Amino acid sequence: MSTDFKVEIIHKETITPSSPTPPHLKSVNLSFLDQVIPEVYVPLVLFYPNHADQELNSDHQSLIAEKSSILKASLSETLTHFYPLAGEFQYNDSICCDDRGASFIEARVNCRILDILKSPDTEMLKYLFPAAVESTQALTGHLLLVQVNFFECGGMAIAINISHKVADAFTFSRFIKSWSAVALGSISTTDHLVLPAKFGAAVSLYPPQDFLNSPKPLVELTQGKCTTRRFVFDASRIAALKSKAASASVPNPTRVEVVSALIWKCTMEASRSKLGSIRPSLWCQAVNMRKRSGQAFTENLLGNFVWYLAAITVESEVDIQSLVAKFRKCKDDFKGKYRNGLTAEDAYQTIKESGNVLAKEGIDNYSCTSWCWFPFYETNFGWGKPSWVSVRSFQLKDTVLLMDAIDGNGIEASMSFLEEDMAIVESNQELLAYASLNPSVI
Structure with a gap:
């Protein structure tokens, strides 16, 4: 501009x-x-x-x-x-x-x-x-x-x-x-x-x-010198990525699973490149609990009704198939654990355990939210539907937000990392093989 x-x-x-x-x-x-x-x-x-x-x-x-x-x-x-x-x-x-x-x-x-x-x-x-x-x-x-x-x-x-x-x-x-x-x-x-x-x-x-x-927030948001990049995965590249990520344990991975797995893999490689060693990596994904509560009245509940699942890996070498399998197992375990909904005691205990994990040094923590399937592109105030829907940069360390592309099949990923980490991630050739860095909207 x-x-x-x-x-x-x-x-x-x-x-x-x-x-x-x-x-x-x-x-x-x-x-x-x-x-x-x-x-x-x-x-x-x-x-x-x-x-x-x-x-x-x-x-x-x-x-x-x-x-x-x-x-x-x-x-x-x-x-x-x-x-x-x-x-x-x-x-x-x-x-x-x-x-x-x-x-x-x-x-x-x-x-x-x-x-x-x-x-x-x-x-x-x-x-x-x-x-x-x-x-x-x-x-x-x-x-x-x-x-x-x-x-x-x-x-x-x-x-x-x-x-x-x-x-x-x-x-x-x-x-x-x-x-x-x-x-x-x-x-x-x-x-x-x-x-x-x-x-x-x-x-x-x-x-x-x-x-x-308490006036002091429960979670301190780490901002630091972060930078945000927009990556767009079009439908054809997601199809190719799904084919690569499919395995006997997950024959039909979802587009959110494969895109999340690829981004997670790239962040782990960036961490290893910067530090010269491998350390545990945690990927935290927000989950809409409205249809998982065991209560009919929560399906249209307004306010905040999300919880989180967390996948962790300590392997020195990872591939897309193994990470997608890890995501799927984590989701299945989550569904099993909260089969009858998330109880208050479950929530309190998870917060306590999360605090202990986040307080540990030597663990990379990434947070991802998916807005895919929300019909933002259907928003017509009387002058037609939007040509582009975007989220402004959160500028929060190690956060990823996924949204539908305008065709409903692709995905736009807004990724915020520390500047030195982003420099490594945005030049990752595997990522660039499946995603375009900030392409034109039109």
Whole structure:
């Protein structure tokens, strides 16, 4: 991108729910699963090109006003159902649903949207967002922040920061689906909206713990001098990778399994190259527990309802087949262990054991989250579906986030490592044989 790239804030306001939150819903207690989530914002940006792709005339300002009006009115209506997003975070205890509202920012960008899509720049994306990932509500004043960026060509990028204390990827996806459906005018009833009572329901299974109310976070997020790279695995290369990874024990590996295994293998090789020796490596993967709880009411539960499985290897030499087999066994063991759901005691014990592992020196720890299968590319506010959906860099050490590519078959991987580790990983020839480093979106 040009060094002249500029994002100018032209308007700010607070959007409140169109109807006040009823008195009996004024407070949502955090569950244990909410409490252990770090206080960060989850960042997502959706790009909507102007398909005419031409300089606009004097009606540009009126089009901006029209789109903003639709987005603000539909957001206000949606917040009546996702009311905690318009509330206030009471430190690691509850959400006060006081209808203070969400931040809504309009910005003007002095370039064409295609300039960004042709040459994506993860560092540049931060200017399209209303807040830094590591911010807190005490700093921003809101649990939900939206910045609508209008480009010279008429294209638009909607960037959203949602507090992780209120929402995981499932909840985020439900919120965006509902908001866009209201904007599109396809909802005449609340059939597509999740009933308000679904917020806070996890407390009955996972009561909050007083020791987690300490101002000091349970988990310190390591940032350091990290750098983020975007790798895209297209469908044909994933098919080839699946063929390579298949074995007698796992004849049909999933695309998430093979992509995760390849990235894990590359990180282990980078660690060995840097340190000159092999040490244990832990890969931690987030798991949506809504259909694994043993309770029917959790299938559409809003808030945070994820847990983690961890695969570890100490082998000096690994290949894709063995790592995929390790992933599959770990998943099968996880399903067996939590056949009847994750109990509160299971959760407390896992946190204790994880703390002991993470405290040990000489172990490489990697964290991966998969957003594959969430329908972000179906998000139509009335101007078509997005041409690109991306997550802003978390800049957190040794983290990987996987998302569907636009065709639903490929995978985009956002990888953050220390600069010296990334220099090794991004030049790994096996990785580059199956993934493209930051290719054009269009």
